[in-house]
Amino acid sequence: MGIVQRNVEQLQRLVSDVLLFRRDNSATVDDTTVATDEQLLASRKAVQESRHDTLINDNAEELATVLIVDDNADMRAYLRTLLLDRYYVIEAADGQSGLKLAVESVPDIVVSDVMMPVMDGLAFCTRLKQHEATSHIPVLLLTARSSEQQYIEGLQTGADIYMTKPFSADLLLANIASLLANRQKLRQLFNTQHLNTQHLNTQHLNTTPSQHLTTQNSPSPDRRFLDTFLKAMEKHMSNTNLKIEDLGDEVGLSRVQLYRKVKALTGMTPVEILRET
Secondary structure (H helix, E strand, O other), rough: OOHHHHHHHHHHHHHHOOOOOOHHHHHHHHHHHHHHHHHHHHHHHHHHHHHHHHHHHHHHOOEEEEEOOOHHHHHHHHHHHHHOOOEEEEEOHHHHHHHHHHHHOOOOEEEEEEOOOOOOOOHHHHHHHHHOOOOOOEEEEEOOOOHHHHHHHHHHOOOEEEEEEEHHHHHHHHHHHHHHHHHHHHHHHHHHHHHHHHHHHHHHOOOOOHHHOOOOOOOHHHHHHHHHHHHHHHOOOOOOOOHHHHHHHHHOHHHHHHHHHHHHHHHHHHHHHHHOO
16 A cells, blocks of 8 residues: 555656646645655564564475565565565565575575666576576566567566566466466476386386486476486485585585575475485
């Protein structure tokens, strides 16, 4: 409501200028209203952050992380309000800072605007999908650009969903939930394949986990990453002093990036996979 009220006030000021309303009266009304808005927003933000902290403390492992990238502070605040009760939310104001934050934190999903300064959403999505640590992350693009060519352009960057503004809040939430559910299905598929491989290995067949996971003719980037990770794991299997950092060095990721990516793709930590292989 604070965002809506602020936008209404901006429109009202424009109309006031056009109609040549008295500037002094307009300024007095605006100053009073803005002060009231700031108090309401500060109170609302405090309540939201308190609820968010409670959710994190009570259920930190189950909260998916959503990265919001948008240069409009009001839009970020609105999206945060929509998502706060369901997800752990982090924010960035442009594609460049969003990419840096994504590489450092490896979120579960990204919701990004297209038109932004420094680095726009299309370039951001392309870079995100090209980076080894973040290539698996689903991306939902939000934009006012609604032509068919612009829609195609958005999907060609690797975006999973392209939504035009104004958008339905319910549809946005449903799309986010759908993308995360699809990621969960991929994790279940990996676990099924992993268990099948373990069964084959107990029968002393010449099949390694990495070979079993790359039986497709055209493996996806995620499958190729898992293949590389599992081969690195097999290579160091006899090393009793093996550390996660050693595996990270093999695949070119930091400890945190490796943990987050493997967990996102498989539902298991690198240590859990190592123990079961």
